[in-house]
Amino acid sequence: MAVESVAYARAGLMGNPSDGYFGKTISIIIRDFSAKVSLYESPEVEIIPSFQDRSKYPGIRELVEDVKSNGYYGGIRLxxxxxxKFFDHCETQGIRLPDRNFSLRYRSTIPRRLGLAGSSALVTATIQCLTEFYEVEIPKPLLPNLILSVEMDELGITAGLQDRVIQVYEGVVYMDFDRDLMEGRGYGEYEELDPALxxxxFIAYRTDLGEGSETIHNNVRQRWLAGDPDVVQAMKDFAAYAEEARALLKAGKGLEIGPLMDKNFARRRSIFNLDPGTVEMVECARSLGAHAKYAGSGGAVVGMYYDEEMYGRLVHAMGEKGIAVMKPRVEAS
Structure with a gap:
């Protein structure tokens, strides 16, 4: 038996990073980049290394360039x-897995260390392969929780549910992580929106990389846990931007969400120590009349433009700075 699963990159359209702080967000899938996991039955359990896991290089320069591009970890640890975590879940739920072994291999085209949720995409695709192979049913709203626990519980990476929710649901999703819901039933309210709205x-990302999310989020989380009033209020503000953007989208006023993107970025800037490279992308977009904000933890931005002439100017201006620009494919073809 062989199974295959694909999970896509994502961009936080509004409200991030409040998902880990009982906030509200809107996220979109980016089908242009994906993590694909293949699983097939085999005599032993094996995780087959991909190119990103290699440890042999033609020379020291190639090793250094690989570390710059992919960091010190490939996909094996994920x-x-x-x-x-899948095994632990089954044990906890009293699910007896059949005595079958498997081999896993993966391939990812999601740019690394740019806050486009490449790690969670790989975990999502792996979990989905395992549930299909072992015929284990996990309710859709709860699946993102299991995926998140892989990185938080097993690897100690600070993260929120947003990435896992959008990678499970795909398309465009408005997420409400209300504290009462999260502490009561364990998951939020997830509303799928029409991508046509x-x-x-556009998505823009640096080719000289950003900073991993486990580094970015730690300080702010500690401040939030300590009750820092500015951080607590910021998370409420992010949630309000998402709520307002949802109302505009549903009213057919999608072109009016741009100023909210600007507010989301400004509020983030007020509590985070932002990397200059990502800030430069946002400021470049705004200088041309577009709107932009962080797509994730850094290294990439999501923005909106008003016409093709503006998009062309974005591509030209950012291209001169070594920044790639693209139109994300959100809907399934």
Whole structure:
């Protein structure tokens, strides 16, 4: 038996990073980049390394360039953690897994270390392969929780549910992580929105990389846990931007969400120490009349433009700075 699963990159359209702080967000899937996991039955359990896991290089310069592009970790630790957490879940739920072994291999085209949720995409695809292979049913609203626990519990990476929710549901999703819901039933309210309601969007990302999310989020989380009033209020503000953007989208006023993107970025800037490279992308977009904000933890931005002439100017101006610009494919073809 062989199964295959694909999970896509994502961009936080509004409200991020409040998902880990009982906030509200809107997120979109980016079908242009994906993590694909293949699983097939085999005599032993094996996770097959991909190109990103290699440890042999023609020379020292190639090793250094690989570290710059991919960091010190490939996908093996994520897949190992996913398998362990899936097994733990089944044990806890009293699900007896059949005595069958498997091999896993993966391929990811999601740019690394740019806050486009490449790690969670790989975990999502791995968990989905395992549930299909072992015929284990996990309710859709609860599946993102299991996926998140892989990185948080097993690897100690600070993260929120947003990435996992959008990678499970796909398309465009408005998420309400209300504290009462999260502490009561364990998951939020997830509303799928019509991608046709979106304004013209672009994704821009640096080719010289950003900073991993486990580094970015730690300080703010500690401040939030300590009750820092500015951080607590900021998370409420992010949630309000998402709520207002949802109302505009549903009213057919998608072109009016741009100023909210600007507010989301400004509020983020007020509590985070932002990397200059990502700030430069936002400021470049705004100088041309577009709107932009962080797509995730850094290294990439999501923005909206008003016409093709503006998009062309964005591509030209950012291209001169070594920044790639693209129109995200949100809907399934």
């Amino acid at each position: 897949m190992k953690a996913a398998v362990k 979106l304004p013209p969007l």
